[in-house]
Structure formats: C-alpha cells, structure tokens
Amino acid sequence: MDNQNGVVEQIIALEWEMFTSVNEGEARASCQDDRVTFEGMRVAQFGQWSPEAAASYLEDLEAACLCGRNLAEEKYIHMMRTTEPSRYNALLSRITATSDTIRSLAQEISDILLEQTRVLFEDYPYTSGQGRPLYSTFDYAGISVETYQLGELLTYSEKTLTALKTHITELEKKGESLAYRILENTVKFYGYESLDKAEAATKERADKAGIEITFGCCAGGTCDV
Numbered sequence: 001m002d003n004q005n006g007v008v009e010q011i012i013a014l015e016w017e018m019f020t021s022v023n024e025g026e027a028r029a030s031c032q033d034d035r036v037t038f039e040g041m042r043v044a045q046f047g048q049w050s051p052e053a054a055a056s057y058l059e060d061l062e063a064a065c066l067c068g069r070n071l072a073e074e075k076y077i078h079m080m081r082t083t084e085p086s087r088y089n090a091l092l093s094r095i096t097a098t099s100d101t102i103r104s105l106a107q108e109i110s111d112i113l114l115e116q117t118r119v120l121f122e123d124y125p126y127t128s129g130q131g132r133p134l135y136s137t138f139d140y141a142g143i144s145v146e147t148y149q150l151g152e153l154l155t156y157s158e159k160t161l162t163a164l165k166t167h168i169t170e171l172e173k174k175g176e177s178l179a180y181r182i183l184e185n186t187v188k189f190y191g192y193e194s195l196d197k198a199e200a201a202t203k204e205r206a207d208k209a210g211i212e213i214t215f216g217c218c219a220g221g222t223c224d225v
Contacts (some may be wrong), residue, residue: 007054008046012039014061018072044185048178050167056160069096071155079151082136083143098154105161106153110146112168116179117145124195126202127187
C-alpha cells in the first residue's frame with residue numbers, strides 16, 4: 001500500500017504541473033490555485049485503481065513530460081468535441097492522435113463506468129446531484145460525467161486502459177463498483193464517514209432549503225435505461 005501511495009503522489013505531482021499550465025498566458029481558473037481540492041479529488045480516484053493501472057498511468061505521464069505533451073490540456077480538448085465543436089477542430093492539431101484500439105477501450109470503459117454512475121445517481125441522488133450531469137446530452141447544463149470521463153480516458157495509453165479495464169472487471173466479479181469506491185472516497189475527503197452518511201446529510205440540507213433533486217440521469221424526465 002505504501003508503494004501504491006507513492007505512485008499516486010507522483011501521479012498527482014505531475015498532473016498538477018500539467019493542470020496549472022493549461023491556459024498559460026490567459027486568465028487562470030480559480031481551481032488552478034486550489035491544490036488541496038485537486039489532490040483530494042485525484043487521490044479519491046487513483047487510490048481506488050489497481051497498482052498495475054496506477055503504475056502504468058504514471059509511465060504515461062512521465063513519457064508525456066519527456067516529449068512535451070500536456071495530458072490535462074489534451075483531455076480538455078477531447079471534451080470540446082461535444083461541448084465546443086468549432087474550437088475542438090481548431091485545436092485538434094495539439095492533441096496526439098489516438099489509435100482505434102485506444103478509442104475502443106476508452107469507450108468500453110466509459111460505458112461501464114457510466115452505467116455504474118447511473119446506479120449511483122439512482123441510489124444516492126442527493127450526493128450525486130451535487131456534481132456533473134450524467135450524459136453528454138446535458139452538456140449545456142455543465143460538462144457531463146460522460147464527456148469528462150471519455151475525454152480523460154482518451155489520454156491514457158493502451159497499456160493503462162487494459163490494466164484499468166481488468167481492474168474494473170475484477171471488481172465487478174466481486175460485486176463491487178469502481179464508481180462507488182471513488183465517490184465514497186470523494187465524500188470522505190469532505191469529512192463524511194461514508195457515502196450513506198453523506199447522502200443523509202445532503203438530503204437534510206436540501207429538504208431544509210426546499211430544494212427538489214431532479215438532476216441526473218433523467219434530468220427530471222423519465223428514463224428508459
């Protein structure tokens with residue numbers, strides 16, 4: 001576990017350097033000065049990866065640094081494919097071309113995690129409703145889980161994607177969800193003992209404020225999936 005923590009720390013250090021240099025020369029976003037939250041969110045994610053997947057992604061980051069790639073910038077450009085198509089086309093030359101295998105693996109993993117997240121939106125609507133909308137069709141309301149997730153997956157190498165898919169599959173065989181584990185890690189960063197505790201507290205606050213949760217998979221409508 002100590003070695004895993006060390007790998008995650010190295011991942012976050014390299015990612016932070018990439019993240020803070022996005023939009024270099026332009027106005028900085030406030031989140032680019034909030035390293036504490038950045039680290040909390042990324043630890044919540046990578047702390048639940050397998051050692052093999054984490055080590056492989058660290059290799060991706062190190063290789064990117066050697067050739068001057070910024071994987072954070074590439075992630076955001078990939079996301080523009082659905083959020084800002086004209087800008088995406090203008091910036092396309094700044095991202096490394098992805099192979100058909102990488103695109104296929106990224107989409108497959110995204111689909112699995114999206115289904116796991118859909119379940120979380122149903123089981124923990126108040127906690128899940130605090131974040132992004134689920135599907136890319138709701139990108140107009142904020143960048144969706146689907147768009148953000150696929151954009152990031154497309155920056156991973158084939159080796160990392162393969163290791164991550166293996167990890168997700170092995171968890172599912174044991175009846176476990178990677179998306180659940182990451183969300184529970186996230187609420188623990190915010191001081192909650194568990195996802196159930198976070199849901200209860202968030203629901204109580206919403207009830208007191210008279211807020212109705214209609215956000216998520218169906219955005220207030222009916223859902224066929």
